[in-house]
Amino acid sequence: MPQTAEIATADLKEIAAQVRRDIVRMVHAVNSGHPGGSLGCTDLLVALYFKVMKHNPEQFSMDGVGEDLFFLSNGHISATLYSVLARSGYFPVSELATFRKLNSRLQGHPTTHEGLPGIRVASGSLGQGLSVACGAAQAKKLNGDDRRVFVLMGDGELEEGQNWEAIMYAAHHKIDNLIGVIDHNGQQIDGSTAEIGGLGDLRSKFEAFGWHVLQADGNDYATLLPALEAAQAATGQGKPVMFIMDTRMGFGVDFMMEGHKWHGVAPNDAQLATALEQLTVGTVADY
């Protein structure tokens, strides 16, 4: 099992830039998909899979005993997960070229149905991932497995009532091996979360529900990595942990960082070229 915990921040940045290149190229190739949220969550997923989580890409096992688990509840940012899974060794990077195409394992939203290594449950219909993560975390406890469960959700996604059932459940059952992350970009499809859903004071809400809460910038490793350290340190103390991760939708591509516009549209040829110019890496290793 690779222990990559010592990876330098410069290397993480390099991987993140490559993942962002993958994302814009993947959605461009099929003229569909969700670049905005995908780009905003790239730094987190790279940190989890290349530094934070103990996991076994070479030999994927559904049960993941002895491993940290990651669940993607906001399944529309599948491009990020696929790129990070491929680049950490779950399946060949070349397979990214099949994203959203006929007969692919890389479905529009992540699924176990085609047997893609690294995926443990389907997502796409929003609001279900936190419940699944609660169950997986409880199974770990029952198995005497001391690793953790991470789950990422969108902020708009929090409008789904099932989340609040799970939020209550996790605190009540003291699921303290669970780290939830909110992609707090303030955007969803029809507009900003402030206009649409009225999320209000999330921190106070989670605290009132009995969670340990942290908040930090998720597009800067100088703040993201310490926050992930702190989140892990807060586990095992009787409370589930929620990390409100402040991000920018479309982060890394300047013209995609405007409001909610790039939630679910693909760049055209010229826009792709501009995006790729901005996503520079030392050695380009595009799929």
Place this chain on the structure above:
Amino acid sequence: MKDFPYTESKDTRSGFGAGLHELGKTNPNVVALCADLTGSLKMDAFKKDFPERFFQVGIAEANMMGVAAGMTIGGKIPFTGTFANFSTGRVYDQIRQSIAYSDKNVKICASHAGLTLGEDGATHQILEDLGMMKMLPGMTVINPCDYNQTKAATIAIAEHHGPVYLRFGRPVVPNFTPADQNFVIGEAVMLNEGTDVSIFATGHLVWKAVLAGKLLAEKGINAEIINIHTIKPLDAQAILASARKTRCVVTAEEHQMNGGLGDSIAQLLAREEPLPLEMVAVNDSFGESATPDQLMEKYKLNEAAIVAAVEAVMKRRK
């Protein structure tokens, strides 16, 4: 085989948007609710012109169904809008208890139904919605075939008292039915009279049935083609009359074989007039990501599949 000329292709969801906007002007009791998919459902025009009657509920479909049920108490006619999956499976018990069992006048309007949603894949491509909705007592279930028909159906359901499930889709398809059609809930539409086989199609498969009719005509087969835009209540009279004439039946729909239009017609025939039947539908499988055309071909929901079904059923005809 009759000709069905058309000048443009349009998406059925835009027909819904246009019908809803029309209702905004003509019926002050019509209100609209949407769950963060205003653009996808083409509800922007209603939202812009009737802002006080438009309710953005956010990504909270269960709440939307309950709120809609509540708004009927006081005489409002709520039209809810989200994708078909989130309009049905996601909120089945809310619809069952607060809307259907409570006989509330809610119009559940569902876009992006079926495989033609395309690249988003199986999580979003519901193929079970007609079945779930038709099983609810008192629910009217409508699946129009093109832009004009969807617009007419949207306007018609406002006049019908009771819960309705209106299903439409994402892709552009030939807009070939008349703009001035009188949409009658539960009344099948005869498209082409024939003698050799009855093809009963719904939704996007109606145009595929028209295309199949042309291919069959070239083979000397004279197909009767009937548009079953209302799955429930089913137009039993029209279906039986046609089946009794042709003595064999093909059904076509963008839905699971279990629970769809074919299943309703099979029940009817088994009870009233047992005759050979073939179903063009998805056979117990989830969908997947790809372009709509690729999927309709892979899952055998196109004109070639209808032709093959006709040839198979005609061999079984006595």
